Amino acid sequence: MNAVTPVLEVDELVRHFTTKDFLGREVHRVRAVDGVSFTVAPGETLGLVGESGSGKSTTGRLVLRLDDPTEGRIRFEGQDITHLNAAQLLAVRRKMQVVFQDPFSSLNPRMRVGDAVAEPLKSHRILKTAAERHERVAQLFQRVGLDPRFAERFPHQFSGGQRQRIGIARALAVSPRLIVADEPITALDVSIQAQIVNLFMDLQQELGMAYLFIAHDLAMVRFLCHRVAVMLRGRIVEMATTEQLFAHPRHPYTQALISAMPIPDPDRELARQRIFYEAVTPPREARLAEVEKGHWVLA
Template identity: 55%
Template sequence: MTDPIIRINDLGKTFGSGMRLSLAKQADEVRAVDGCSFEINRGETLALVGESGCGKSTLGRLLLRLIDATAGKVYFENTELTNLPAARMRDMRRHLQMIFQDPYGSLSPRRTIAQIIAEPLDVFGLVRSGRQRRERVADLMTQVGLSPSFMDRHPRQFSGGQRQRIGIARAIAVDPSFIVADEPVSALDVSVQAQIINLMQDLQKQKGFSFLFIAHDLAVVRHIADRVAVMYLGRIVEIGPKKQIYGMPQHPYTQALLSAAPEPDPDRKGKRIILEGDVPSPKRVPSGCSFHTRCPIRQDICGIERPPLREVAPGQLTACHFAKPFPIPRPTASQAVPA
């Protein structure tokens, strides 16, 4: 039985360029997120993958209401966030935090590490004295593998991996229930990436929070995710358990992404799928299936009718007209439950 902590229904975000082609035409619009719907369960990591510019980061910010949606709804537990008054939304942010991609740009160079980590504690009034504040900061630094003796230093005195640990300490300071991690290891060396991923998994086991983990590295996703959602031009084209997405991808775009991922065993490497053309502009999203202009199996219906997400295997949904549902195995006579 699932226990959703985040639900989104038909979520969309359109940005206007502010430039008008003529008096009769509306401003150019960019559909960054277009009708996305899914759930994230309590204690789960849902990885969101796709090419650069497909709308992953925008979707993550919509979930936290760092930007406002132009369509659809976001629910945290049983509370709708999309129309929540500002005062209530401020209180809600204690449960919703973010880890940013850039460990250099996300920390103020003017503040000490203690000031950076303690900021959310101060905002929500969770410490009553300077001594309690420093004790809490020291505990958080220990949890993320940093020495508390460093708390009076500035970000410039730390490496990229250490700075990302500081960002993680700031995110978990208020004991959130849900964290959006926006490509948190993409700017780090490979060896450091593994350390940060392991740290995030250990903290999740200890504290029980849920992740939306945004990434483009499928090797990292394979290590950390419980489920995977694949995004293309602002739309979710496939979503399901990690084992099924990697083992039996049904959408041609998912298949192409996986075929391009590095394979440690050369003997197991399958045929590389080369997609035609470039990603269309989000100002001119193709009609019907947004992927049909590059799809190797496209037919006439693909340019006319937008395929809905439909179940092709238990828990696996795919938006493709030609995805073939996998049969659900029936129990044999020896496995059947007696009446």
């Protein structure tokens, strides 16, 4: 495989949610994530796509250790972080940050946004004095395209696009090696989405961090990601470079997804040929097989 240590290695990750009756007997089991393996190389963007309920967001939460896996292993820069406790995780969290879909819900409404961005700098004891932090926050604001004077304001004084910039500034504060971005543009206005996608690309080019980009907008994924993994009912059904995946999708579900992408052109949209696929849960014994170099299909 790769000589470079991946920034993230996920191995046979499983997360089941069970409901039990009053005697503690299991009555129902949801296999949200059911044996998922992938790696993310330094500086790489891996897109994780799939319909709602496919397990892509749960996978993101497991990687961030916001949720505990039922089985499987997560390595971050070679270190097994699957069972680290909260104190041990602190050092990892410095290098692994998150950007959520709704930046508003992740910002404290009563905290000035500058303080929100400075918080990780303080809690990780990266910058000790308030003056140093203030200066760094100003730099970060500038970097994400916000007026540094806005640091004194409160979250409700910003538009959705500006709040997402604040969310990105906060994630960048600690200079992470990996950012897990969970549908970061879905809630934004169309006229703002391109700005944020460009910002993600510019920052990666400049700072070299990797992204795990969880999304359902295939056109944006195609544009932004180096590689793409397609999830269906808790499993990865196909994983390949973006070129391979979009030019030669092999799994019928991937083919159906790509053929369903709406094209913003009336003549082409109305002439579009769709491929139908009645989604079925992949058999448990199915395994990803490499059909060509770097192109994996569940079989």
